[in-house]
Amino acid sequence: MTTTSFATASFFDGRPTTEIAQALLGTTLLYRSNHGLIGGLIVETEAYLGTHDTAAHAYKGRRSKFTEPLYRAAGTLYIYQLRANLLFDIVTQPLNVPEGVLIRAIEPTYALDQMLTNRGKSGVQVTNGPGKLAQALGIHDQTYNLVSIDDSPFEISLKDVRHPRQIKAVPRVGVNPDAASGQLPLRFIVAGNPYISDSRKRDWQSDHGWQA
DNA sequence: ACTGAGATATTCT
DNA sequence: GAATATCTCAGTC
Numbered sequence: 001m002t003t004t005s006f007a008t009a010s011f012f013d014g015r016p017t018t019e020i021a022q023a024l025l026g027t028t029l030l031y032r033s034n035h036g037l038i039g040g041l042i043v044e045t046e047a048y049l050g051t052h053d054t055a056a057h058a059y060k061g062r063r064s065k066f067t068e069p070l071y072r073a074a075g076t077l078y079i080y081q082l083r084a085n086l087l088f089d090i091v092t093q094p095l096n097v098p099e100g101v102l103i104r105a106i107e108p109t110y111a112l113d114q115m116l117t118n119r120g121k122s123g124v125q126v127t128n129g130p131g132k133l134a135q136a137l138g139i140h141d142q143t144y145n146l147v148s149i150d151d152s153p154f155e156i157s158l159k160d161v162r163h164p165r166q167i168k169a170v171p172r173v174g175v176n177p178d179a180a181s182g183q184l185p186l187r188f189i190v191a192g193n194p195y196i197s198d199s200r201k202r203d204w205q206s207d208h209g210w211q212a
Numbered sequence: 213a214c215t216g217a218g219a220t221a222t223t224c225t
Numbered sequence: 226g227a228a229t230a231t232c233t234c235a236g237t238c
Contacts, residue, residue, distance in 0.1 A: 046230065048230070055230065056230085057223095057230075062224085064223080064224085065223095066222080066223060066224090067223095080222085080230090081221060081222060082220095082221075082222080082229065082230065082231060083219080083220045083221055083222080083229075083231055083232080084219080084220040084221065084231080084232075085220085085221090085231050085232070087230065087231085089230085102230055104230085129231070129232075130230075130231075131231050131232060132231090132232075172230070173230075173231085174229075174230055174231065175229095175230065176228090176229090197231095200213085200214085201213070202213095
Protein backbone atom coordinates (compact mmCIF):
# COMPACT_ATOMS: atom_id res chain seq x y z
CA MET A 1 0.00 0.00 0.00
CA THR A 2 1.35 3.42 -0.92
CA THR A 3 1.24 6.33 1.45
CA THR A 4 0.63 8.96 -1.17
CA SER A 5 -2.94 8.30 -2.22
CA PHE A 6 -4.50 7.72 1.19
CA ALA A 7 -4.88 9.92 4.21
CA THR A 8 -4.13 7.60 7.10
CA ALA A 9 -2.74 8.27 10.54
CA SER A 10 0.13 10.26 9.04
CA PHE A 11 -2.38 12.76 7.70
CA PHE A 12 -3.33 13.71 11.25
CA ASP A 13 0.06 13.40 12.89
CA GLY A 14 1.00 16.35 15.02
CA ARG A 15 -1.34 18.88 13.47
CA PRO A 16 -3.94 20.94 15.27
CA THR A 17 -7.54 19.86 14.64
CA THR A 18 -8.43 23.22 13.08
CA GLU A 19 -5.65 22.71 10.54
CA ILE A 20 -6.79 19.16 9.76
CA ALA A 21 -10.37 20.35 9.26
CA GLN A 22 -9.13 22.75 6.56
CA ALA A 23 -6.73 20.26 5.02
CA LEU A 24 -9.61 17.84 4.48
CA LEU A 25 -11.36 20.31 2.15
CA GLY A 26 -10.77 19.20 -1.42
CA THR A 27 -9.88 15.60 -0.52
CA THR A 28 -12.27 12.80 -1.44
CA LEU A 29 -14.34 10.82 1.03
CA LEU A 30 -14.70 7.36 -0.47
CA TYR A 31 -16.81 4.43 0.67
CA ARG A 32 -16.30 0.94 -0.74
CA SER A 33 -19.90 -0.11 -0.34
CA ASN A 34 -21.68 -3.25 -1.47
CA HIS A 35 -22.93 -1.21 -4.38
CA GLY A 36 -19.44 -0.14 -5.42
CA LEU A 37 -17.21 2.88 -4.92
CA ILE A 38 -19.19 5.91 -3.82
CA GLY A 39 -18.16 9.36 -2.56
CA GLY A 40 -17.18 12.92 -3.29
CA LEU A 41 -15.04 15.95 -2.55
CA ILE A 42 -15.23 17.24 1.00
CA VAL A 43 -16.46 20.84 0.88
CA GLU A 44 -17.51 21.57 4.48
CA THR A 45 -16.08 20.51 7.86
CA GLU A 46 -16.37 21.49 11.51
CA ALA A 47 -13.72 21.19 14.21
CA TYR A 48 -14.67 20.15 17.74
CA LEU A 49 -11.96 20.93 20.24
CA GLY A 50 -12.50 18.58 23.13
CA THR A 51 -12.76 19.25 26.82
CA HIS A 52 -12.77 23.07 26.66
CA ASP A 53 -15.19 23.39 23.75
CA THR A 54 -18.73 23.89 25.07
CA ALA A 55 -20.18 22.54 21.82
CA ALA A 56 -18.12 19.34 21.84
CA HIS A 57 -19.49 16.06 23.10
CA ALA A 58 -16.30 15.67 25.16
CA TYR A 59 -16.78 19.02 26.90
CA LYS A 60 -15.54 18.86 30.50
CA GLY A 61 -14.11 15.45 29.74
CA ARG A 62 -17.49 13.75 29.34
CA ARG A 63 -16.75 10.13 28.60
CA SER A 64 -19.36 7.44 28.08
CA LYS A 65 -20.17 4.69 25.68
CA PHE A 66 -21.52 7.42 23.42
CA THR A 67 -18.41 9.64 23.37
CA GLU A 68 -15.84 6.86 23.72
CA PRO A 69 -14.58 7.01 20.09
CA LEU A 70 -13.35 10.58 20.59
CA TYR A 71 -10.84 9.32 23.16
CA ARG A 72 -9.31 6.80 20.80
CA ALA A 73 -6.43 7.21 18.33
CA ALA A 74 -6.43 9.62 15.39
CA GLY A 75 -8.29 8.12 12.48
CA THR A 76 -10.95 6.45 14.63
CA LEU A 77 -14.41 6.90 13.14
CA TYR A 78 -17.08 8.51 15.30
CA ILE A 79 -20.46 7.71 13.76
CA TYR A 80 -23.39 8.64 15.95
CA GLN A 81 -27.07 9.33 15.73
CA LEU A 82 -28.61 12.77 16.18
CA ARG A 83 -32.39 12.67 16.02
CA ALA A 84 -33.16 10.62 12.93
CA ASN A 85 -29.76 11.19 11.36
CA LEU A 86 -26.31 9.65 11.36
CA LEU A 87 -23.29 11.95 11.51
CA PHE A 88 -19.82 11.04 10.32
CA ASP A 89 -16.76 12.25 12.24
CA ILE A 90 -13.08 11.42 12.30
CA VAL A 91 -10.95 11.64 15.44
CA THR A 92 -7.91 13.86 14.89
CA GLN A 93 -5.66 13.63 17.92
CA PRO A 94 -3.75 10.97 19.89
CA LEU A 95 -5.25 8.73 22.56
CA ASN A 96 -7.21 10.59 25.26
CA VAL A 97 -7.28 13.91 23.39
CA PRO A 98 -10.97 13.91 22.43
CA GLU A 99 -10.99 16.16 19.37
CA GLY A 100 -12.53 15.49 15.98
CA VAL A 101 -13.75 16.79 12.65
CA LEU A 102 -17.35 16.50 11.49
CA ILE A 103 -17.73 16.01 7.74
CA ARG A 104 -20.71 18.19 6.89
CA ALA A 105 -20.95 18.15 3.08
CA ILE A 106 -19.44 16.63 -0.06
CA GLU A 107 -19.64 17.33 -3.77
CA PRO A 108 -20.49 13.98 -5.44
CA THR A 109 -17.81 12.64 -7.78
CA TYR A 110 -18.25 8.85 -7.52
CA ALA A 111 -21.57 7.04 -8.13
CA LEU A 112 -23.86 10.06 -8.19
CA ASP A 113 -26.61 7.77 -9.54
CA GLN A 114 -26.48 5.62 -6.43
CA MET A 115 -26.63 8.70 -4.19
CA LEU A 116 -29.69 10.01 -6.01
CA THR A 117 -31.35 6.65 -5.45
CA ASN A 118 -30.34 6.52 -1.79
CA ARG A 119 -31.66 10.00 -1.14
CA GLY A 120 -34.67 10.36 -3.37
CA LYS A 121 -33.64 13.99 -3.88
CA SER A 122 -31.90 15.83 -6.67
CA GLY A 123 -29.34 18.60 -7.06
CA VAL A 124 -27.50 19.88 -4.03
CA GLN A 125 -30.10 18.29 -1.76
CA VAL A 126 -28.25 15.01 -2.25
CA THR A 127 -25.27 15.78 0.01
CA ASN A 128 -25.48 19.34 1.40
CA GLY A 129 -25.60 18.42 5.08
CA PRO A 130 -24.13 15.87 7.50
CA GLY A 131 -27.21 13.66 7.79
CA LYS A 132 -27.91 13.94 4.10
CA LEU A 133 -24.43 12.84 3.05
CA ALA A 134 -24.64 9.81 5.34
CA GLN A 135 -27.88 8.83 3.64
CA ALA A 136 -26.42 9.46 0.21
CA LEU A 137 -23.44 7.21 0.88
CA GLY A 138 -25.74 4.50 2.21
CA ILE A 139 -24.62 4.60 5.85
CA HIS A 140 -27.62 3.41 7.84
CA ASP A 141 -26.10 1.96 10.97
CA GLN A 142 -23.18 2.47 13.32
CA THR A 143 -21.22 -0.60 12.26
CA TYR A 144 -18.00 1.36 11.80
CA ASN A 145 -18.32 3.57 14.85
CA LEU A 146 -15.20 3.14 17.02
CA VAL A 147 -13.30 1.51 14.10
CA SER A 148 -10.13 3.02 12.62
CA ILE A 149 -10.72 4.40 9.14
CA ASP A 150 -7.80 2.24 7.98
CA ASP A 151 -9.73 -0.88 9.00
CA SER A 152 -12.98 0.29 7.46
CA PRO A 153 -14.41 0.53 3.93
CA PHE A 154 -13.99 4.31 4.19
CA GLU A 155 -11.02 6.23 2.90
CA ILE A 156 -9.83 9.80 2.58
CA SER A 157 -8.36 9.80 -0.91
CA LEU A 158 -5.71 12.27 -1.98
CA LYS A 159 -5.73 11.00 -5.51
CA ASP A 160 -8.05 13.54 -7.11
CA VAL A 161 -7.44 16.34 -4.66
CA ARG A 162 -8.72 19.82 -5.54
CA HIS A 163 -7.64 23.08 -3.98
CA PRO A 164 -10.14 25.60 -2.67
CA ARG A 165 -9.55 29.11 -4.00
CA GLN A 166 -10.70 30.42 -0.66
CA ILE A 167 -11.51 28.76 2.66
CA LYS A 168 -13.95 30.61 4.86
CA ALA A 169 -14.11 30.09 8.63
CA VAL A 170 -17.55 30.76 10.11
CA PRO A 171 -19.46 29.80 13.29
CA ARG A 172 -20.67 26.22 13.55
CA VAL A 173 -24.21 25.14 12.76
CA GLY A 174 -26.63 23.97 15.40
CA VAL A 175 -24.48 24.87 18.41
CA ASN A 176 -25.77 27.05 21.20
CA PRO A 177 -24.57 30.52 20.20
CA ASP A 178 -24.82 31.82 23.78
CA ALA A 179 -22.36 29.25 25.15
CA ALA A 180 -18.70 30.20 25.59
CA SER A 181 -17.53 28.46 22.41
CA GLY A 182 -20.72 29.15 20.47
CA GLN A 183 -19.37 31.83 18.14
CA LEU A 184 -15.95 30.39 17.40
CA PRO A 185 -15.26 30.20 13.63
CA LEU A 186 -14.61 26.45 13.57
CA ARG A 187 -16.77 25.64 10.54
CA PHE A 188 -14.69 25.60 7.36
CA ILE A 189 -16.19 25.85 3.88
CA VAL A 190 -14.98 25.98 0.28
CA ALA A 191 -16.22 29.48 -0.57
CA GLY A 192 -18.63 29.43 -3.50
CA ASN A 193 -19.37 25.70 -3.51
CA PRO A 194 -23.07 24.91 -4.01
CA TYR A 195 -23.03 21.84 -1.75
CA ILE A 196 -22.34 23.91 1.38
CA SER A 197 -25.23 23.32 3.77
CA ASP A 198 -27.78 26.15 3.85
CA SER A 199 -25.84 28.09 1.24
CA ARG A 200 -27.49 30.79 -0.82
CA LYS A 201 -27.68 30.45 -4.56
CA ARG A 202 -26.31 33.96 -4.96
CA ASP A 203 -23.09 32.82 -3.26
CA TRP A 204 -22.51 29.92 -5.63
CA GLN A 205 -19.65 30.18 -8.15
CA SER A 206 -19.52 28.46 -11.53
CA ASP A 207 -16.21 26.75 -10.73
CA HIS A 208 -17.62 25.64 -7.36
CA GLY A 209 -14.82 27.52 -5.61
CA TRP A 210 -11.98 25.27 -6.80
CA GLN A 211 -8.68 26.47 -8.18
CA ALA A 212 -8.26 25.82 -11.89
C1' DA B 213 -35.81 31.76 -2.80
C1' DC B 214 -36.19 31.99 2.01
C1' DT B 215 -38.25 31.25 6.76
C1' DG B 216 -40.11 28.83 10.72
C1' DA B 217 -42.29 24.95 12.96
C1' DG B 218 -42.63 20.10 13.81
C1' DA B 219 -40.75 15.39 13.90
C1' DT B 220 -37.29 12.39 14.92
C1' DA B 221 -33.49 9.22 18.44
C1' DT B 222 -30.42 9.20 21.92
C1' DT B 223 -28.06 10.92 25.97
C1' DC B 224 -27.57 13.34 30.18
C1' DT B 225 -29.54 15.94 34.35
C1' DG C 226 -37.90 16.15 31.43
C1' DA C 227 -34.55 18.92 28.74
C1' DA C 228 -31.18 19.35 25.40
C1' DT C 229 -29.18 18.28 21.01
C1' DA C 230 -22.76 18.63 16.04
C1' DT C 231 -30.56 17.77 11.87
C1' DC C 232 -34.08 17.29 8.06
C1' DT C 233 -38.31 18.21 5.75
C1' DC C 234 -42.36 20.44 4.51
C1' DA C 235 -45.67 24.08 4.19
C1' DG C 236 -46.27 28.90 4.04
C1' DT C 237 -44.76 33.39 2.28
C1' DC C 238 -42.23 36.35 -0.63
